[in-house]
Amino acid sequence: xxxxxxxxxxxxLATVESQGLIYAVCSDPCNQGGPHAYWDESAYYEFSAPEVxxxxxxxxxLHEMCLAAAGHVVRTGRLADYGITDPAxxxxxxxxxxxxEEQLSVYGRFDLAYDGTGPAKLFEYNADTPxxxxxxxxxxxxxxxxxxxxxxxxxxxxxxxVASWARQKHxxxxxxxxxxxxxxxxxxxxxxxxxxxxxxxxxxxxxxVGIAVEDIGWDGLAGRFVDxxxxxxxxxxxxxPWEWLTEDEFAGQLLGCIDHGGSTGSTLWIEPAWKMLLSNxxxxxxxxxxxxxxxxxxxxxxxxxxxxxxxxGPGYAAKPLLGREGAGIRIVGPDGRETRLxxxxxxxxRYGPEGYCYQQYHPLxxxxxxxxxxxxxxxDGESAGLGIRxxxxxxxxxQGARFLPHxxx
Numbered sequence: 001x002x003x004x005x006x007x008x009x010x011x012x013l014a015t016v017e018s019q020g021l022i023y024a025v026c027s028d029p030c031n032q033g034g035p036h037a038y039w040d041e042s043a044y045y046e047f048s049a050p051e052v053x054x055x056x057x058x059x060x061x062l063h064e065m066c067l068a069a070a071g072h073v074v075r076t077g078r079l080a081d082y083g084i085t086d087p088a089x090x091x092x093x094x095x096x097x098x099x100x101e102e103q104l105s106v107y108g109r110f111d112l113a114y115d116g117t118g119p120a121k122l123f124e125y126n127a128d129t130p131x132x133x134x135x136x137x138x139x140x141x142x143x144x145x146x147x148x149x150x151x152x153x154x155x156x157x158x159x160x161x162v163a164s165w166a167r168q169k170h171x172x173x174x175x176x177x178x179x180x181x182x183x184x185x186x187x188x189x190x191x192x193x194x195x196x197x198x199x200x201x202x203x204x205x206x207x208x209v210g211i212a213v214e215d216i217g218w219d220g221l222a223g224r225f226v227d228x229x230x231x232x233x234x235x236x237x238x239x240x241p242w243e244w245l246t247e248d249e250f251a252g253q254l255l256g257c258i259d260h261g262g263s264t265g266s267t268l269w270i271e272p273a274w275k276m277l278l279s280n281x282x283x284x285x286x287x288x289x290x291x292x293x294x295x296x297x298x299x300x301x302x303x304x305x306x307x308x309x310x311x312x313g314p315g316y317a318a319k320p321l322l323g324r325e326g327a328g329i330r331i332v333g334p335d336g337r338e339t340r341l342x343x344x345x346x347x348x349x350r351y352g353p354e355g356y357c358y359q360q361y362h363p364l365x366x367x368x369x370x371x372x373x374x375x376x377x378x379x380d381g382e383s384a385g386l387g388i389r390x391x392x393x394x395x396x397x398x399q400g401a402r403f404l405p406h407x408x409x
Contacts, residue, residue, distance in 0.1 A: 001116030002046045003367040009146065012041055016139045020196060023187040026400070039135060040402040041143060045372065045388055047408050051116060052154045056383035058120050058296050059110055059376045065294075066125055069286045070097060070277035081302055082282045083321050083354035088255040089246050096273035103272040104168045104235075106197070107133075107161065107384070108279075111397070112374040115365035119295040122287075123362075123373065124319070127278035128271050129241050131189055132375055132403060133157070134196050136387030140405035151407040154386040158200065160379040165204035167380065173268055176207040178227060178236040183212045194239045201237075213240045218250050225253070225267050235268040242276045243322050243354075281319045281357035300359040305332070308360050315361035317396075321354045326398040331361055339395060363395060372404070373397045 009015065016024045016039050024039035073079060074097045079090045096103065108127035114120040137157035144153050179201070181194040198208045211227050216236070219226045225233040238245070245254055277283065284300040291297060299308060308316035309332065318330040331339040364371035372390040376383065389401040 001051060001114065003043055003370060003372075004046060005043045006041075006147075008041045009143075012039075015142075016135075019139045019142055020134050020192055021139045022192055023189045026187055036400055036402075038402055039139065040404050043370070043404055045404060045406040047116075047154070047406060049152075049408055052386075052408055055112075055114065055120060055374075055376065055386075056154075058112075059378060059383040060381070062110060062122060062125070062296060063108070063378050063381055065287060065291060066127070066278050066283060069283055069290055070274065072290060073277055073286060074098075078286075081286070082277065082280045084276070086246070088252075092255050093273050093276055097277065100272065100274055102171060103268065103274075104171045104270050105272055105275065106164050106168075106237075106270065106379065108275075108378045109133075109387075110374075110376045110378065112376055113362055113364060114374050115367075120374070121298050121362050122284070122296055123298075123359075124281060125278050125283060127378075128275045129239050129279070130375075130377075131193050131239075132387045132389065133193050133377070134189075135403050136375065136377065136385055137161075137196070140387070140403075143405045144407050148407055148409075151409050153407050157377055157379065157385040160382065160384045161197070161200040162203045164380045165201045165206055169204060169206055171268075172206070173234040175232070175234045176209045177201060177270070178209045178211050178216075178233050180211050180213045180216060180236055180238045180240060182240050183214050190239045194237070197237060197239075211236075213238060216250075218253050223253075225250075233267050235270065237270040241279075241322075241324075242271075242273060281321045281323065281359075282355075284319075284357050284359055298360040298362050300357055302355070302357060305358040308358060316358050317361055318356045318358055320356055326394075326396040329396055331395055333361060364391075364397070371395070371397075373401075 013024055021039055026036045026038050073081070074094055079093060084090050084093060107130065108125060109130035110125050111123040112120040113123060137155070141153060141155050144151055179194050179198040181190045185191055195210070198210060201208055209227065215228050216233065217226045227233055245251065282302060285302045288297055288300045305316040307313055313334065315331070315333040320328040323329060329340070364373060370390050370392050372388050375387040375389060377385040386406060388404050388406055389397055390404055391397060391401045
């Protein structure tokens with residue numbers, strides 16, 4: 001794994017925007033004083049084929065371990081460890097897990113620390129509403145074809161997404177699949193990610209309808225969710241976290257009719273509710289409990305940092321169970337010094353009341369002051385591609401981290 005610099009292409013911004021990356025330059029992320037380049041092709045990462053093959057095996061093994069951990073949590077009734085204490089929500093997640101073979105589930109993204117010299121280490125699994133998909137699937141592939149036509153890339157995302165919809169469309173109830181994003185997305189990332197996934201579904205022969213989450217209504221007489229044209233929403237892909245859905249105005253109706261395989265009075269949700277068991281940081285502690293010493297895991301606990309906080313310990317990262325984009329994370333280094341990323345976290349106190357996972361501190365790799373994290377994609381349980389984000393101003397990958405392309409040579 002190596003990092004190389006090069007001159008960006010003339011007109012690169014117009015090029016990547018035409019390929020769907022309309023948020024290549026963020027207007028002003030978290031009030032940082034002006035526009036911020038998100039897509040960065042002034043550098044790229046190079047991997048060898050054996051490195052990528054090994055990482056693919058790691059990703060698929062981790063995914064299987066995560067499924068085993070979710071099953072363990074359901075069997076042992078430990079949903080409260082995830083902050084899932086509402087009985088209706090716990091019942092819905094449990095039922096969704098037991099009926100997972102009847103529910104369509106598409107994708108997820110592992111965040112890994114890796115520098116080419118040792119085993120990749122799992123930071124977290126974004127299995128409910130992962131973003132950075134558009135840039136990983138399209139613009140970086142077109143960049144490679146233009147700049148390095150003889151190279152290859154860890155990237156079969158588009159083909160695998162279309163194939164996933166095609167393989168699973170028999171699970172869908174009659175009618176179109178609604179694709180929902182939130183109007184609260186000011187940069188367009190959620191919107192474009194949803195549009196892209198909608199496109200892959202259409203290429204698989206599925207009829208679709210776009211909608212904003214805020215425009216989903218409830219027909220009290222029919223007991224059904226409906227769109228703006230009063231059509232029943234029988235299935236919906238939502239780029240909106242389950243933990244937010246279950247706190248919204250219609251949470252009661254949602255929990256009363258989710259994930260029943262398209263039967264009367266229900267809506268089939270994609271991703272399904274059981275994905276809450278994979279997108280919660282409590283998963284990290286359960287994994288360490290089930291697979292202690294695994295080379296791709298970091299020690300993690302829910303009841304405190306334990307030996308990680310000892311005077312001669314490695315330090316730890318206190319991660320809110322439902323945190324996003326680095327918000328609310330505290331890092332306590334081996335020297336006892338604490339780092340918190342409030343400047344990039346928006347509302348730093350939004351996350352944390354649900355509880356924390358305490359994971360061993362593992363610094364991001366350092367390539368001449370640049371710190372990358374690998375976003376390794378999973379589609380239908382199989383390794384599907386790679387996106388890389390990096391920072392140079394923080395030990396935490398935050399909302400302002402930039403995206404760099406990669407290739408295999």
